Amino acid sequence: MQQKLRLYNTLSREKVVFEPINPPFVGMYVCGPTVYNNVHLGNVRTFTSFDILFRYLKHLGYKVRYVRNITDVGHLVNDADDGEDKIGKIAKLENLEPMEIVQRYTTDFHDVMARINNLPPSIEPTATGHLLEQISMIKELLVKGMAYEVNGSVYFSVRKYNDQYKYGELSGRNIDELLAGSRDLDGQDEKQESFDFALWKRATGGHIMRWDSPWSTGFPGWHLECSVMSHKYLGKTFDIHGGGLDLKFPHHECEIAQGTAANGVHPVKYWLHANMLTINGQKMSKSLGNSILPDELFTGNHELLDQAYSPMTLRFAMLQAHYRSTMDISNDALKAASKAYRKLMNGLRIAKDLKYDESATVDKNEKAISQINSIVDSIYRGLNDDLNTAVAIAGLFNMQKKLNSIHLGQLQPESLDKDTFDRMISTFTTISHDVLGLVEEKPQNLENAIDIVLEDYKTAKQAKDYDKVDVIRAKLKEMGLSVKDMKDRIEWAYEE
Ligand code: AMP
Ligand code: ZN
Secondary structure (H helix, E strand, C coil): CCCCCCCCCCCCEEEEECCCCCCEEEEEEEECCEEECCCCCCHHHHHHHHHHHHHHHHHCEEEEEEEEEEEEECEHHHHHCCCCHHHHHHHHHHHHCCCHHHHHHHHHHHHHHCCCCCCCCEEECCCCHHHHHHHHHHHHHHHCCCEEECEEEEEEHHHHHHHCCCCCCCCCCHHHHHHCCCCCCCCCCCCEEEEEEEEEECCCCCCCCCCCCCCCCEEEECCHHHHHHHHHHHCCCCCEEEEEEEHHHHHHHHHHHHHHHHHHCEEEEEEECCCCCECCCCECCCCCCCCCCCCHHHCCCCCCCCCCCCHHHHHHHHHCCCCCEEEECCCCHHHHHHHHHHHHHHHHHHHHCCCCCCCCCCCHHHHHCCHHHHHHHHHHHHHHHCCCCCHHHHHHHHHHHHHHHHCCCCCCCCHHCCHHHHHHHHHHHHHHHHHHHCCCCCCCCCCHHHHHHHHHHHHHHHHCCCCHHHHHHHHHCCCCCEEECCCCCEEEEEEC
């Protein structure tokens, strides 16, 4: 591993050199979506940030096991410990099985991830698929004295945990502050203290998502699934845990407490958090009513959008911001991204066609050689600096100037040494395609282009230019199309 990747660890609050626990293997866990509605652009941003990390780690040669879960039970409305399940609530409203809701929005999520070219994770476990493991972990926490049962529900005792370890390390909160900031428990509350959180909840009357357990018929607490599934697939302590910044507290803080209490070791070496996508400076969120869905963006069908923007335009726009900064989405930003993305795609088309003739004897252009090598270094320096994709993109555009010079005949490829030429082409293409995940979006309206070709065909036929007629027929055939000479018109059809 020649590249030294530095990542900002939210736990130690500093950039540190990434050193996996068991190289070349890397275990990475990212909290996935709660599948009760369509993902919005904010969710997409977080998953794209971690897609870049997954891609870059693989590019560096690591063997990454990337686990991203699907939350299909236990996430209650308002992220609280009481109330309805987000999925159960929608299922009731629509008179459907909760698993129908889960299926619908999981499919939507996968479609969006594929359109935006985010790679699928190595494992995508669900919370309902791991109920036995969740029950086992609760038993373990009860045996260790870190949890208590009340009326068929089980809660994690933050105070007991804090006596032995330290609660609040990730978010920088301590339990006294948490107590001061919380409401007093009312008589109805089963918890011993307000900062305790549910591991298992007894299902009351209207709660339709429920399973048997030693304590009651009920359902697991939201924070538990990630501890259980990361442990099962990545081990007691694994390399990277990611999620959106809004999950830092309480979700990730609770995960740390559960994992440490159960296994005696901190579950994660590097905690990474992606910052929020905002709109007019406000976090995009379904509950605030300011969310834009990917489909609304791709069709332009949203009151705040001037036009449609393609999936790659969105991806490019997201890469122009650093993942730890907020990113405000606007028509201006998207228009600029669309232009820049298309410019980069032109660079890729040029790069594909450039050739190096090893038999040519040309004086070497030492200045260009050194410039190109330092551009390559700047691209890696950006990515190694906590995944600064904006710096990497700036480097790609600098590289594109050199590619253009070669394309226009101003710089001879052979005036570079072969290694530099190869390094230039491979860095430009692999960083764009493999690491940033930017791929060409072919023009959609192919029929217009075919109509233009058919006009040419007609003109050639009228002029009895049969060579040209044959060439056009052959080219269309290569595309799987055939020309039909009708009595009064010319048509095309799929070649049969
Ligand atoms: P949820 O389905 O609500 O649990 O969210 C799925 C992921 O999207 C979590 O990692 C959240 O932190 C993240 N997320 C939610 N809203 C935003 C936003 N406005 N910008 C970026 N990420 C977000
Ligand atoms: Zn989680």
